[in-house]
Amino acid sequence: MFQNLGEMMLLFSRTVRSLPLLWRHRQKVFDQFFEIGNASLLMVCILSFFIGGVISLLTGPVLVERGLASAVGGLVGLSMCKELGPVMMSILIAGRIGSAMAAEIGSMRVYQEIDALRTMNINPIHYLVMPRVVAVAVALPLLVIFSVLVGWGGGALVAATNPKISVSFQSFLVNLKEIVTFGDVANGLFKSFIFALVIGVVSCHQGLQTIGGPRGIGRSVTKAVVNCIVLIVILDYFLTRLLL
Amino acid sequence: MNEPTPDSNHSGVSVKVCGLRKSFNGQEVLKGVDLEIPSGEIFLIMGPSGSGKSVLLRHIIGLEEPTEGEILINGKSIQSPEVMEEYRLAMVFQSGALLNSLTVAENVGLYLSEHRLKPPREIARIVAEKLELVGLKGQEERLPNELSGGMKKRVAIARALVIEPQLILYDEPTSELDPLSAVVIAEEIVHLKKRIHVTSIVVSHDRELAFGVAHRIAFIHEGQILAVGTPDQVRQNPNPVIQHFLNANFKFD
Ligand SMILES: Nc1ncnc2c1ncn2[C@@H]1O[C@H](COP(=O)(O)OP(=O)(O)OP(=O)(O)O)[C@@H](O)[C@H]1O
Numbered sequence: 366m367f368q369n370l371g372e373m374m375l376l377f378s379r380t381v382r383s384l385p386l387l388w389r390h391r392q393k394v395f396d397q398f399f400e401i402g403n404a405s406l407l408m409v410c411i412l413s414f415f416i417g418g419v420i421s422l423l424t425g426p427v428l429v430e431r432g433l434a435s436a437v438g439g440l441v442g443l444s445m446c447k448e449l450g451p452v453m454m455s456i457l458i459a460g461r462i463g464s465a466m467a468a469e470i471g472s473m474r475v476y477q478e479i480d481a482l483r484t485m486n487i488n489p490i491h492y493l494v495m496p497r498v499v500a501v502a503v504a505l506p507l508l509v510i511f512s513v514l515v516g517w518g519g520g521a522l523v524a525a526t527n528p529k530i531s532v533s534f535q536s537f538l539v540n541l542k543e544i545v546t547f548g549d550v551a552n553g554l555f556k557s558f559i560f561a562l563v564i565g566v567v568s569c570h571q572g573l574q575t576i577g578g579p580r581g582i583g584r585s586v587t588k589a590v591v592n593c594i595v596l597i598v599i600l601d602y603f604l605t606r607l608l609l
Numbered sequence: 610m611n612e613p614t615p616d617s618n619h620s621g622v623s624v625k626v627c628g629l630r631k632s633f634n635g636q637e638v639l640k641g642v643d644l645e646i647p648s649g650e651i652f653l654i655m656g657p658s659g660s661g662k663s664v665l666l667r668h669i670i671g672l673e674e675p676t677e678g679e680i681l682i683n684g685k686s687i688q689s690p691e692v693m694e695e696y697r698l699a700m701v702f703q704s705g706a707l708l709n710s711l712t713v714a715e716n717v718g719l720y721l722s723e724h725r726l727k728p729p730r731e732i733a734r735i736v737a738e739k740l741e742l743v744g745l746k747g748q749e750e751r752l753p754n755e756l757s758g759g760m761k762k763r764v765a766i767a768r769a770l771v772i773e774p775q776l777i778l779y780d781e782p783t784s785e786l787d788p789l790s791a792v793v794i795a796e797e798i799v800h801l802k803k804r805i806h807v808t809s810i811v812v813s814h815d816r817e818l819a820f821g822v823a824h825r826i827a828f829i830h831e832g833q834i835l836a837v838g839t840p841d842q843v844r845q846n847p848n849p850v851i852q853h854f855l856n857a858n859f860k861f862d
């Protein structure tokens with residue numbers, strides 16, 4: 366994986382340099398963007414609801430026991446927007462969208478479609494990679510906003526209905542508002558933006574690297590998803606450190 | 610994309626292959642190929658399966674990097690980036706290599722639409738015209754995976770014709786076609802050459818195509834050129850491999 370890091374950086378810099386062509390390829394970006402939304406919005410909601418719920422469930426009783434009922438909202442709010450929303454959603458998107466990108470580009474590679482593009486003097490980076498990277502870089506932060514809101518909702522619902530917590534909806538939200546700042550949310554969105562670039566570049570790179578028929582495509586998909594998740598988790602630590 | 614000058618617009622390019630060698634994982638597939646193909650010629654490459662014909666074509670259009678030697682298009686190395694900008698080249702792949710996510714019409718018009726060479730309505734007209742030419746009138750909205758092998762091949766040919774190329778490479782253009790479609794494609798190869806003076810390199814086992822349309826034929830065997838010459842010269846070449854290949858026929862006795 367790490368010997369490819371250099372190639373990935375190169376692909377990333379080429380993608381960035383092709384950004385002036387963004388307007389020309391806007392249709393492809395839109396298509397990718399809506400595909401990402403379509404494929405993952407429902408999952409994002411379900412996942413986030415239960416993630417928010419489970420943090421509430423785990424921390425709520427402990428805090429209430431120690432007379433810190435007023436901290437439940439803040440704790441759920443912060444962990445959702447600074448860590449769990451961005452990281453969990455990025456992992457979800459790596460599995461759902463990164464895999465699809467690697468598979469699609471990989472099969473184009475194997476079945477010579479990319480060669481055909483090159484003979485037509487169409488740059489595969491402009492045609493395939495850039496629209497996908499841009500689409501996921503825009504879509505993922507938006508999905509994270511969604512995820513954070515739904516997660517807060519899930520946390521609040523559990524806090525209000527679980528007899529061991531019973532922090533009302535209202536006091537949960539008041540407390541959340543007190544503790545979570547706009548900066549915290551922005552912090553999470555920034556992380557997810559970086560993770561989105563990782564997903565786009567790693568998956569497209571893996572797709573372009575594919576060799577050797579259908580089995581090669583399968584291998585590329587697995588590698589793309591695993592590499593994305595590993596990189597996301599490692600980067601998460603350093604980004605958190607940096608943004609502390 | 611640079612506007613080609615009117616002069617270069619309607620003339621083919623010359624191709625020179627110098628000492629081309631290619632190894633894949635230590636196995637040598639091309640063992641020193643030298644060819645010179647003047648502008649406007651229909652040059653046919655024939656040889657047994659696995660002899661390196663497709664690999665040779667992929668080198669000529671710059672998809673593979675030679676292990677040794679080089680390919681010159683009008684005297685310029687195909688590896689230099691400006692060659693692809695300067696000349697219009699096209700290749701019909703053995704498998705067709707259509708973009709599976711695009712319709713037939715989008716595939717055929719891809720070159721024009723991606724390079725913004727024509728307005729959409731004009732592109733639609735050209736696409737319909739080329740599809741009719743290859744006998745696929747009215748198939749615009751179908752997807753590649755709904756087509757048969759021969760239909761894919763014909764779409765690929767239409768896609769190459771749209772480019773109005775100065776060099777066109779065909780990898781077995783008639784191999785999956787019925788005899789009637791094969792004749793249409795053979796005629797179009799000749800017609801295209803007459804109309805825009807394109808240089809054509811055709812890989813084919815099809816002996817009728819070879820002796821019907823080619824100006825010159827090269828015979829390749831195990832990565833080496835055994836003979837180059839006019840159809841008659843190659844037919845009379847005494848090399849037993851060539852004679853065996855040309856005279857292979859089913860015999861029931
Ligand atoms: N990417 C590659 N990696 C390794 N070996 C390859 C590769 N491409 C081609 N070869 C090998 O090169 C040789 C020539 O292949 P090529 O496809 O050029 O044959 P061909 O003459 O076109 O045959 P056919 O008439 O069956 O299409 C074969 O032995 C093939 O295994």
Ligand SMILES: [Mg+2]
Pocket residue numbers: 662663664703780
């Ligand atoms: Mg071949």
